[in-house]
Amino acid sequence: MTPPSGPVRSPDGDGAAGTRVRAARKEIGLTQQGLAAAVQVSRQTIIAMETGDYAPSVYLAIKVAKALRSSVEALWDPEPPGEGLPRAAAAP
Amino acid sequence: MTPPSGPVRSPDGDGAAGTRVRAARKEIGLTQQGLAAAVQVSRQTIIAMETGDYAPSVYLAIKVAKALRSSVEALWDPEPPGEGLPRAAAAP
DNA sequence: GACCAACGTTAAGTCCTCTTGACGTCAAGT
DNA sequence: ACTTGACGTCAAGAGGACTTAACGTTGGTC
Numbered sequence: 366m367t368p369p370s371g372p373v374r375s376p377d378g379d380g381a382a383g384t385r386v387r388a389a390r391k392e393i394g395l396t397q398q399g400l401a402a403a404v405q406v407s408r409q410t411i412i413a414m415e416t417g418d419y420a421p422s423v424y425l426a427i428k429v430a431k432a433l434r435s436s437v438e439a440l441w442d443p444e445p446p447g448e449g450l451p452r453a454a455a456a457p
Numbered sequence: 458m459t460p461p462s463g464p465v466r467s468p469d470g471d472g473a474a475g476t477r478v479r480a481a482r483k484e485i486g487l488t489q490q491g492l493a494a495a496v497q498v499s500r501q502t503i504i505a506m507e508t509g510d511y512a513p514s515v516y517l518a519i520k521v522a523k524a525l526r527s528s529v530e531a532l533w534d535p536e537p538p539g540e541g542l543p544r545a546a547a548a549p
Numbered sequence: 550g551a552c553c554a555a556c557g558t559t560a561a562g563t564c565c566t567c568t569t570g571a572c573g574t575c576a577a578g579t
Numbered sequence: 580a581c582t583t584g585a586c587g588t589c590a591a592g593a594g595g596a597c598t599t600a601a602c603g604t605t606g607g608t609c
Contacts, residue, residue: 370568371594372464373498373517396555406465407598412557422566422596423518423533425465430530437529438522441515462598463564488585499568504587514566514596 374420375443382441387415389433389440404428466512467535474533479507481525481532496520 375382390400397415401408406425413419414429421429423437430437467474482492489507493500498517505511506521513521515529522529 369594370566370592372514372566372596373520374514374595375516398555408556409558409599410597413596416557420514420516420566420596422464422466422512423515423529424467424512424535425596426515426518427530427534428465437515438519442519443516462562462596464566464596466565490585500586501569501588502567505566508587512565512596517566 372420375418375441377443378418380416380418381443383415383417383419385440386429386433389435390415393433395432400429400432403432464512467510467533469535470510472508472510473535475507475509475511477532478521478525481527482507485526487524492521492524495524 390397395403397411398408401411404425405428410421410425414421426437426441430440433440482489487495489503490500493503496517497520502513502517506513518529518533522532525532
């Protein structure tokens with residue numbers, strides 16, 4: 366069975382990252398428009414990011430994490446550190 | 458002038474992230490197929506990531522960074538830490 | 550009431566991230 | 580010579596990340 370293609374998305378699809386982004390944004394007192402301006406995207410993009418199951422490009426995620434004084438892993442990692450050791454990569 | 462839409466990409470478009478991903482992969486002795494299997498994407502995706510100006514989704518980037526025992530910022534941040542303080546976000 | 554800021558939804562369009570399949574090249578081993 | 584593994588390129592297709600524009604709702608102020 367062929368998996369659907371398209372950008373890799375959150376494994377659980379519950380929009381948890383969007384909730385964390387919104388919380389971090391409010392933590393530093395930014396509006397959605399303010400964050401949008403800070404990272405040079407449209408406000409619609411910020412709304413989609415906060416309200417939906419959305420997978421931004423890594424470059425946008427980095428800009429957002431910096432603007433929110435956080436890190437990409439803190440905002441988007443489905444398995445926060447301490448929840449389990451990284452899976453050992455298979456050797457060739 | 459309307460900017461072209463589509464995923465946010467590397468600001469300098471020089472494929473530097475791909476070079477870092479490849480170096481990190483070789484550092485731990487993985488083949489492209491091995492990394493592809495570890496992060497559950499196709500080998501073509503890994504090739505595109507390493508050889509082109511490519512902006513993976515943040516979720517794929519996190520999986521790759523973990524498999525390579527690194528971090529998203531280390532592999533994809535165009536401005537590594539220490540190159541400048543984060544820009545202060547505008548208050549509402 | 551009017552006005553404003555902030556937010557959420559809808560729509561249509563452009564661009565790119567992924568997928569599979571196939572082919573070719575290179576290097577090492579037998 | 581042949582075989583195998585590793586890598587890079589090309590093609591076509593599906594899905595979605597972004598864009599602008601517009602509208603509606605909510606809450607606060609005057």
